[in-house]
Amino acid sequence: xxxxxxxxxxxxxxxxxxxxxxxxxxxxxxxxxxxxxxxxxxxxxxxxxxxxxxxxxxxxxxxxxxxxxxxxxxxxxxxxxxxxxxxxxxxxxxxxxxxxxxxxxxxxxxxxxxxxxxxxxxxxxxxxxxxxxxxxxxxxxxxxxxxxxxxxxxxxxxxxxxxxxxxxxxxxxxxxxxxxxxxxxxxxxxxxxxxxxxxxxxxxxxxxxxxxxxxxxxxxxxxxxxxxxxxxxxxxxxxxxxxxxxxxxxxxxxxxxxxxxxxxxxxxxxxxxxxxxxxxxxxxxxxxx
Ligand code: PAF
Numbered sequence: 001x002x003x004x005x006x007x008x009x010x011x012x013x014x015x016x017x018x019x020x021x022x023x024x025x026x027x028x029x030x031x032x033x034x035x036x037x038x039x040x041x042x043x044x045x046x047x048x049x050x051x052x053x054x055x056x057x058x059x060x061x062x063x064x065x066x067x068x069x070x071x072x073x074x075x076x077x078x079x080x081x082x083x084x085x086x087x088x089x090x091x092x093x094x095x096x097x098x099x100x101x102x103x104x105x106x107x108x109x110x111x112x113x114x115x116x117x118x119x120x121x122x123x124x125x126x127x128x129x130x131x132x133x134x135x136x137x138x139x140x141x142x143x144x145x146x147x148x149x150x151x152x153x154x155x156x157x158x159x160x161x162x163x164x165x166x167x168x169x170x171x172x173x174x175x176x177x178x179x180x181x182x183x184x185x186x187x188x189x190x191x192x193x194x195x196x197x198x199x200x201x202x203x204x205x206x207x208x209x210x211x212x213x214x215x216x217x218x219x220x221x222x223x224x225x226x227x228x229x230x231x232x233x234x235x236x237x238x239x240x241x242x243x244x245x246x247x248x249x250x251x252x253x254x255x256x257x258x259x260x261x262x263x264x265x266x267x268x269x270x271x272x273x274x275x276x277x278x279x280x281x282x283x284x285x286x287x288x289x
Contacts, residue, residue, distance in 0.1 A: 001083045003090045007138055010091050014052075014139055022049035026141035026168075028132060031055040032072035032186035033081050036176040040145040041085050043173050048143050053082055054091040054135055056098065061127030067278075072189050091139070098134060107133040109156045109163070115250050117152050117265060117282065120240050128153055129160050136166050144168050149175040149183045151261060151284050152250060175283070177203065183283045190279040195268040198235035199281060202264050205230040206285045209244075209262045213287050218256045220244040231266065240265035240280065247286050256289050 004010050017024060025048025027040045044051050055078060062068035075092070082090050106126055112118075113125035136144070146154040154172045161170055176184045181203030182196075191199060205227040212223050227242045245252060247259040262285050269278035 001079075001087050001090055003079065003092060005091075005093050005097070007093065007097060010089075010138060013089060017050045018140070023142040024048060024139065025051045026135070026139050026144045027051070027053045028135055028144065028146075029053060029055055030057045030071065030186065031078050032074050032189070033078045034176075034184045034186065036147050036149065036184040038081070038085065039176050040147060040173050041082075041087060043171070044143065044145045045086070047171070050088050052089045052091060052139055052141065053087050054093075054139075056091075056093055056095075056131065056135075058098075058127055058131040059095060060099070060130055061124050063121065063123060066121070067187070067190075070190075072186050091135075098131070106130045107160060107164075109159050112152065112156045112159055112250055115152070116241055116243055116245075116263060120265065120280075125153065125156050129156060132157055133160065133164070133166075136161075136168055141168050143171060145171050145173055147175060148172050148286070149185065149283060151263065151286070155250065181207070183281075185281065187279055187281065191268055195235075195237075195279065198237060199268060201231055201234035201237075202266060202281060202283045204234070205242075205264060206262055206283060210285060210287050213256055213260070213289050218289075220253060220256060220260075223256075223262070227262075227264065231264070235266070235268075237266040237268050237281075240267060259286060259288050261286055 002013065025044035027044050029037050041053065057071050059068055107129045108126040109129055118125050146157060158170045161168060180200040182188065182199050208230055209223045209227050212226060217223055223244060224242050231237065231239055243263045245261045247261040250261060265280060265282045267280050
């Protein structure tokens with residue numbers, strides 16, 4: 001596996017690979033790799049001839065009150081994992097090489113990014129779309145892979161690709177879960193034992209919602225109430241949102257119809273019911289009615 005921190009070097013390597021006619025698959029990450037990332041890597045490996053993974057903890061997508069400083073950093077282990085996975089190239093840039101001190105250009109999707117997670121994390125998606133635009137410009141991949149756990153992020157990236165004519169195909173891969181259903185996330189490492197136990201209620205609530213739809217419940221409000229009940233009685237988490245939306249555009253719906261997104265965001269480690277913002281977990285399922 002080639003490892004490079006240099007944008008110039010990476011561009012040269014990509015040029016060489018492109019000349020051979022190989023398709024480039026790209027998996028952007030912030031490191032602390034887990035099975036969720038590895039499933040993206042496995043899929044990318046199958047569908048492309050040359051695989052690039054980036055590890056870059058993007059400061060632009062964290063607000064000052066968020067967990068940028070304590071975000072898990074495991075570069076040694078990550079490198080070993082990527083080598084074992086036979087990734088061709090690891091791009092591991094330094095922050096000041098991605099963002100010059102006088103950096104002042106941003107990429108922002110302005111509709112989808114204002115909903116759900118965008119409401120509680122203002123500026124987050126602008127940070128994501130800016131860094132992804134930069135990475136796509138540097139790497140020019142044919143295919144790029146994102147997890148369904150961050151469904152809103154994946155939809156927004158699909159949107160900027162369409163709106164800005166990037167020549168990359170975006171693939172969304174299924175969420176990978178722990179045995180008890182908790183969606184894998186680097187942030188799960190923050191959970192105490194008690195919170196870890198409680199956190200399985202997120203997926204249990206999502207499954208209950210799915211069952212209600214299978215039983216022909218058409219009223220999103222009733223389903224949201226039921227999810228809320230499950231979350232409240234099984235955890236001390238404070239809920240950021242419970243949402244049932246049109247899965248294509250995350251617009252609100254009055255009736256369950258077609259492909260729907262059911263999403264939950266909750267803060268664990270909350271103090272007296274008040275969101276301390278310590279560990280924010282998100283999860284979702286897509287249900288066809
Ligand atoms: O999902 C993530 O890990 C990040 O948001 C991403 C896509 C790597 C951009 O920094």
